[in-house]
Amino acid sequence: MTPAAYLDAHAGDLTALLRQLVRLPTVNPPGEHYAAITALLTRELQAAGLRAQRLPIPPALLRKRLPKDQHGYPRFNVLGKLAAPGATRTIHFNAHYDVVPAGGGWRHDSPFSGAVEGGWIYGRGTADMKGSIASLLLALRALRATRTAPRLNVEVSFTADEETDSALGAGWLVEHAPIAPDYAVVMEGGEGNAICCGHNGVVWLNVTVHGRAAHGSLPGLGINALEKMSALVRALDDHKRTLARRTLRTPAGKLMRPTLNVGGVFAPGPGGKINTVPALASFSIDRRVLPGETVASAERELRAFLRAAAKKIPQCRITVDKVSDNHPCYTPPTHPFFAAMAGCVRRVRGGRTVFNVSTGFNDMHFFAAHRKIPTLGYGPGGEHEHGADERASLRELLRSAKIYAELLTTFGG
Ligand SMILES: [Zn+2]
Structure with missing residues (x-):
């Protein structure tokens, strides 16, 4: 069985996993339920065969960086690693797990229900960006279940606080965590047939x-x-x-x-x-x-x-x-990494691909500008991010899982 066939057979697992993530309302500010979701994400990475750990932010640093009313809310980042046989280079996948407050006016009883209707899953964080987390975790499960080795060493980080300033999330990770990435995929900013190569x-x-x-x-x-x-x-x-x-x-x-x-x-x-x-x-x-x-x-x-x-x-x-x-970033998409991703997107989705620069910012600049490595943004995305009835398309979630699996098994650095 190929990873893609595994993913087709397990689309329901992807939806169930995303619903589980959405039901933990990791609202930031102030930073709720971070302990619970990072424990869950660490277990998920381990189940997919990665060595994974939760990296807590030291309390003294937390008190220094966060406003007083958030001192009771601990911060964690999750890091997972998978060695590929014979590989010398490493690809890093990053997503943030925090979400903005829900606000009012939702059509389903709760903004954190993960209700499914007409091919969409609804809830705060479905599009921004727990859907990306679920897609990647399913891609990793697919590789393990089908005994398919990635061509590069893999690092995965799930980080905090992107919806505020990322200082204790991706900002902390690229400075202090034991990572050594050569390429990075931040799993938002590009979606559909558009791949993000920079942002404002x-x-x-x-x-x-x-x-x-x-x-x-x-x-x-x-x-x-x-x-x-x-x-x-x-x-x-x-x-x-x-x-x-x-x-x-x-x-x-x-x-x-x-x-x-x-x-x-x-x-x-x-x-x-x-x-x-x-x-x-x-x-x-x-x-x-x-x-x-x-x-x-x-x-x-x-x-x-x-x-x-x-x-x-x-x-x-x-x-x-x-x-x-927050710094802007831009990598000219001439590096083979970008061509490889474009090929994966075309094979899974069909049609032409384009490279875009996002008007909003995300955590790409920590990898592109700070670590100075080729960095792209791509994920399942969705609609109504930060608004009522935020939702992600089940079809796009599955496609992104296939694209991640395809990149992991075809791009060799
Ligand atoms: Zn986001």
Whole structure:
């Protein structure tokens, strides 16, 4: 029996495994049920024949990196290894197991049910990205059951906290875990016939405008922070126009531009009242950074623009704080690794393949930019990630399992 035939015969196991993962609501923040899911994932890797261990984040580091209200939530990453006979090189598969909070408006009784309907499995994390985990685990089971050896040594990591900043997840893994990958597959960012070869980075800033409170009946005595903030937000249109002139053409021929989104979070200061001149107003900036730009230069440029713009607005005093950043990455898909993956995708799915650059970020940059190894993004994906009725296609889950198995058995480095 071939791994593909095994997978066809065990499609139900894939769905059952994904449902089991979805029913552990690993919501981040704050980071719930991490102990339970990493224990399960470690057992699953071992059952598939890998040497697997759970790597806990040291408590001192956890306290240093996480906000106080999350200190009671331990962090773990899972690492599995499988040696291939005679292989000198290693391929690494990575997925994050945390999910964003569920929100409301779901059609099934629970966002964590894993209900199946019309060829789709529903639930928070089905598409982003527990489906990828289930597909890979089934591919590994298929290799073991059919006594098919991979052509490269295999490393698998399931990591925490991608939905916040990955610092204690993939960020920690590439710095501290005993890994030695030559190639990496981060199992999201590309899906269908599109393979991801890079993604945007991001700089998140928070801007606070400092005014002066006064009685609402005597606004002339105060400095209205909201009015100053509005002027500053309008001024940012200039910066948006500058950014819109920069372009990156992806291998698929799509033009990408850096973007700026303001006010995903905006707030008055404490003690705001209808009859008070607001003394404080703040808003967030989400600046997407193209591969080819750097987060450092994007931040420097944005801070300089804000400083200059505030200077032009009378009595507009601001402070700017960094919330976080994430590096962009891009590997030209000329390496044989990319051609091998494209061949696997075509053999399983048919049709042409394209290489894309994702506007959102994922954990690829930890492997591509930090470890400097050829890194691609590919997984079963799905629909409504981060929204209500998130779902993954059963057909695509099975296809991804076959593609992973095909890559493991055909790509020899
Ligand atoms: Zn994700």
